[in-house]
Amino acid sequence: MDPETSQRIEVVVERLQHLPGALLPMLHAIQDDLGYVPPEAVAQLAKALNLSRAEVHGVVTFYHHFRTEPPARHVLQICRAEACQSMGAERVATQVRERLGVDFHESTADGAVTLEPVYCLGQCACAPAAMLDGEVHGRLTAERLEALLATLKVSP
Amino acid sequence: MSVRVFVPRDSSALAVGAEAVALAIAAEAAKRGEGITLVRNGSRGLLWLEPLVEVETAAGRIGYGPVAATDVAGLFDAGFLRGGAHGLCIGKVDDHPYLVKQERLCFARVGVTDPLSFDEYRQNGGWRGLENAIAMKPSEAVAGVIDSGLRGRGGAAFPAGIKWKTVLETAADRKYVVCNADEGDSGTFSDRMTMEGDPFVLIEGMTIAGIVTGATQGYIYLRSEYPHAERALLAAIDTAYDRGMLGPDVAGSGRAFDLEVRRGAGAYICGEETSLLESLEGKRGMVRFKPPVPAVSGLFGKPTVVNNVITFASIPIIFDRGFAFYKDFxxxxxxxxxxxxxxxxxxxxxxxxxxxxxxxxxxxxxxxxxxxxxxxxxxxxxxxxxxxxxxxxxxxxxxxxxxxxxxxxxxxxxxxxxxxDTVDMAKMARYAMEFCALESCGKCTPCRIGSTRGVETIDKIIAGRDRGTDVALLESLCDTMLNGSLCALGGMTPFPVLSALKYFPEDFGLDRDRLARAA
Incomplete structure (x- = not known):
């Protein structure tokens, strides 16, 4: 790990170490800052919290939210839960996969977008729904979805 | 005089373009020299009409929706600032048929007030419940919560007052109040709307729980999929501290209560209260054996009240209007x-x-x-x-x-x-098992392995080689999951599966009369 990344993780550790149950807040802070949790962070966090590396690794990998690889410039999450399914989430998923040429948990080759599934964004009366870089989008007709995808500037 | 115009900040409204509408209204008003005050309220809950713009007039609040940014100039032309007629006008919002017959206790303020206005919250009944709770003896207060009949709104429907009573009566040097805001069920957003549209009600409800049970630290365990709710809660908590409703001396009572938001990380199982507590402690969200129940040994081994957002949001009005008032509904x-x-x-x-x-x-x-x-x-x-x-x-x-x-x-x-009627129920049954496999914490075998075997067996039924045997196998597997799982995830995944099979056998390639004959 490069010294700068290590330094940024150290800042997070120092800021949050006093919290009871600090591991999740630290992982969030690292991912908010770096976009992912570098595998090398595990040893650093384990040392700071007096845990084994296995325990920290176990926590990182238990939660769907944490990534261990850098995401693309944009993160697009498509809701795949029941309420969205009732309004055509499958159609949305197919359209997105075809348009981007990637499957869920993958990134486009040009590093423009990472595609992730999500199970409920709480927009169930405005289904189907998606989240792009933390902003929610509902009632995704094929046209609205296409307009959204066009903003990602994926290389053909 | 400046006209108050309401454009919701609720994330469902934002998801369908409310931000662009708010910007367009501000720009158009400036262009036309109209004095307006833009209020970013929560949502009224008429979500098919979002973005629902409201204008305050002498005759009440007049609504227009669903408004697109491109409609804004036309609304100004129609004189919407004075409640003028327009194709999108739905009339006086309070008189809308969707709202007229509702009984809004929890949601009394949502969509009506500015969610982050401390004073508006007070003017609309806020903090009175807390003041009453402070004046009561704790034993009297928990008895009242039991009398109100309030049951946990997260899903399990356990009487809230019983939990509170247990925490009150369990001696400990430290106690906690934890709000389960890990609203992961598809088809639900009432927690989200409350947190985004009236965050002070949750703060007040949790503070009352703390004051009554003797807990001094509260945590809101909020799912990571709700960034808008997180921002609203953080802002409201800051204000509550500034105004002395949180901190070492809650509302001048001399009693302390601190409150912190903790973000979940996309694990459905953390909506189960014991795995939620594990997660709050910084661990994998693995379900705990019960007993001991969290009210006796919860967060960090201390007595802990764990309730859902709506349960806590029901508390202030119960303490304000009285236990019998609530029970009458x-x-x-x-x-x-x-x-x-x-x-x-x-x-x-x-x-x-x-x-x-x-x-x-x-x-x-x-x-x-x-x-x-x-x-x-x-x-x-x-x-x-x-x-x-x-x-x-x-x-x-x-x-x-x-x-x-x-x-x-x-x-x-x-x-x-x-x-x-286009739904394929065999597919929905398969999805239920698939979801369970994806989200199982892995602690107990019926859930961890059973869910994967369930997907495979449903696939076999759909393929139709030996349906009779495979249906019997699926039913037996469901029986094992129902009776052998540690928590509701494995224990209830069979409900959608078996109900789909029972009521829609034709979708599985089975005879419609299969069950009638079996009975």
């Missing part, structure tokens, strides 16, 4: 009101808060207006991914915990997902 052992969420393939999706006893048919047709697609409604799933699929023949069921349980269904968190 509802039926049987289901007392009070429930914020119901109409979702999925429904024409008028949104939030309907009603006393228990309302029927599904009223909700789906009188409020919901039938399906969004215009096709017939085939089934609804109630209570999230672990809830049964309910067929049309049961739409006259009253919303009541016991009435639902009697037919193998559950009210859960009050989310209703509507499916029209």
């Amino acid at each position: 509802g039926m049987g052992r289901s007392r009070g009101t429930l914020p119901i969420q109409l979702t999925g393939n429904i024409r008028h999706g949104g939030l309907v808060e009603k006393a228990f006893g309302v029927t599904l048919r009223e909700l789906l047709y009188d409020y919901g207006g039938g399906s969004a697609s215009g096709r017939s409604i085939r089934t609804v799933q109630i209570g999230g991914p672990l809830g049964a699929y309910v067929p049309e023949s049961q739409f006259d069921l009253p919303l009541d915990y016991e009435a639902f349980a009697a037919v193998g269904a559950m009210v859960g968190h009050g989310g209703i997902v509507v499916f029209d």
